[in-house]
Amino acid sequence: MPVSDYLVTIGLEVHCQIKTETKMFCSCKAGFGYEPNTNVCPTCLGMPGALPVLNEFAIERTVLTGMMLGCSTPPVSKWDRKNYFYADMPKNYQTSQLDLPLCIGGEVPLYAWAYPANSKEAAGAEGAVVRKVKLDHIHLEEDAAKLTHYGNYSLVDYNRGGTPLMEIVSAPDLTSPDETYAYLKSLQQILICGGISDADMEKGQMRCDVNVSLRPKGQKELGAKIEMKNINSMSAARRALVYEIARQADELDRGIAQVQSTRRWDDDMGESIVMRTKENAHDYRYHTCPDLIPVQTASIVEKVKSEMPELPDALHARLIAEYALPVADANTLVGDVELCRYFEAAAAASKAPRKVANWIINNLSATLSAREISIAECPLSPQTLAALVGIIEEGIVSTNQAKEVQDVLWENPGMDATAAAASLGYKKTDAGALDGVVDKVIAENQDVVERVKAGNLKLLNALTGMVMKASNPKPNPKMVTEILTAKLGL
Numbered sequence: 001m002p003v004s005d006y007l008v009t010i011g012l013e014v015h016c017q018i019k020t021e022t023k024m025f026c027s028c029k030a031g032f033g034y035e036p037n038t039n040v041c042p043t044c045l046g047m048p049g050a051l052p053v054l055n056e057f058a059i060e061r062t063v064l065t066g067m068m069l070g071c072s073t074p075p076v077s078k079w080d081r082k083n084y085f086y087a088d089m090p091k092n093y094q095t096s097q098l099d100l101p102l103c104i105g106g107e108v109p110l111y112a113w114a115y116p117a118n119s120k121e122a123a124g125a126e127g128a129v130v131r132k133v134k135l136d137h138i139h140l141e142e143d144a145a146k147l148t149h150y151g152n153y154s155l156v157d158y159n160r161g162g163t164p165l166m167e168i169v170s171a172p173d174l175t176s177p178d179e180t181y182a183y184l185k186s187l188q189q190i191l192i193c194g195g196i197s198d199a200d201m202e203k204g205q206m207r208c209d210v211n212v213s214l215r216p217k218g219q220k221e222l223g224a225k226i227e228m229k230n231i232n233s234m235s236a237a238r239r240a241l242v243y244e245i246a247r248q249a250d251e252l253d254r255g256i257a258q259v260q261s262t263r264r265w266d267d268d269m270g271e272s273i274v275m276r277t278k279e280n281a282h283d284y285r286y287h288t289c290p291d292l293i294p295v296q297t298a299s300i301v302e303k304v305k306s307e308m309p310e311l312p313d314a315l316h317a318r319l320i321a322e323y324a325l326p327v328a329d330a331n332t333l334v335g336d337v338e339l340c341r342y343f344e345a346a347a348a349a350s351k352a353p354r355k356v357a358n359w360i361i362n363n364l365s366a367t368l369s370a371r372e373i374s375i376a377e378c379p380l381s382p383q384t385l386a387a388l389v390g391i392i393e394e395g396i397v398s399t400n401q402a403k404e405v406q407d408v409l410w411e412n413p414g415m416d417a418t419a420a421a422a423s424l425g426y427k428k429t430d431a432g433a434l435d436g437v438v439d440k441v442i443a444e445n446q447d448v449v450e451r452v453k454a455g456n457l458k459l460l461n462a463l464t465g466m467v468m469k470a471s472n473p474k475p476n477p478k479m480v481t482e483i484l485t486a487k488l489g490l
């Protein structure tokens, strides 16, 4: 039977590195870009007798994440050991949380703008939140070290070992690959807004395990859960699910029962390969960590309350209300928090925030991507950008001329926008001086003028061009056309 006759149930486990100075249980530096195995100590290398000390800030960030997602925090949260032997885990156990995690319940809102561009699922949605996906819990643990595999050997970098890792576990409450994409995107935006993590999937700061099961419509009991581990992009998660749903439906059609198992998604090959079957919590022999006392959460919850950030849907509503931005522009800015901060700084220095947003989204972003730099590296300050839009508004330059001015400012970031325009021969048009040039062009091109008057308005551009050519400094073409229109009585 067709795939659409099956009910699809998807659950997600998202691992997210928390932005902290130090590791979870020792004072080694956390973060990227260091020489391998330089940020290590007896504790994160699992030396006998080395004892852990909790990173309070990582706990606060986890509780704050829970607060942003409407979770509750139990009065006491404790630590457990998840036992397994692997080269990336020198202690032979991972310190994690099993039955008393820091956050319980909660929901992830699926934002309308977070769905894939070609998805029809959010079409017609009213408001910013299409629906909310239930969470099971969020717990805090430590990341494993990083293994790099070469031909017949592997190297391990323990710098990552022991860095704080938050695991956000959803209920089996998602129903499609598009929703899964929107879930990851929405969650990423929330984590960035809260300053919890940069959540860059390419850098492995956010990774996900996806599980999916199918059952015939009408059947209450969920089908066998099949998990795909370590998926490292939103589009890969979507592709993996499309493939896996079709694969399971095909096997069920042919009477092949599904078995709970873990598969590996190979994004290059576009297929999933079985790794192991049947793996349950008891396989890991979880037990309470004897080295760490449980955390009493009341004072942390109280402290974090005052740190609640503006969430993406509130930001979206504010961009529209405060700056009168079109919905599409608000969607773009909410999707890129850094760009949005830049916009708000520029808007504060401008009388035309809507035009500022338009310029940032359509011109500045294109320039940034052409030059392969991020908004953080943009040489134009938000104030300079506001001034650039300002000289368009004042009629000193046209939109096209402003692009040339932007290039000048790019090379001379400290320059005044008006001065940069003047260096290209663009000055505020003196209507009186322009009058004379317009009169001259009209007098010398009577044939064209007659045809314009007879209705060939396209030729108005030709007349504008002639005035532009005959003027120095270069006037604003829009103004020239306006004077021509008035003089010709059009």
Ligand SMILES: [Zn+2]
Pocket (backbone or CB within 6 Å): 023, 026, 027, 028, 039, 040, 041, 042, 043, 044, 045, 162
């Ligand atoms: Zn350490």
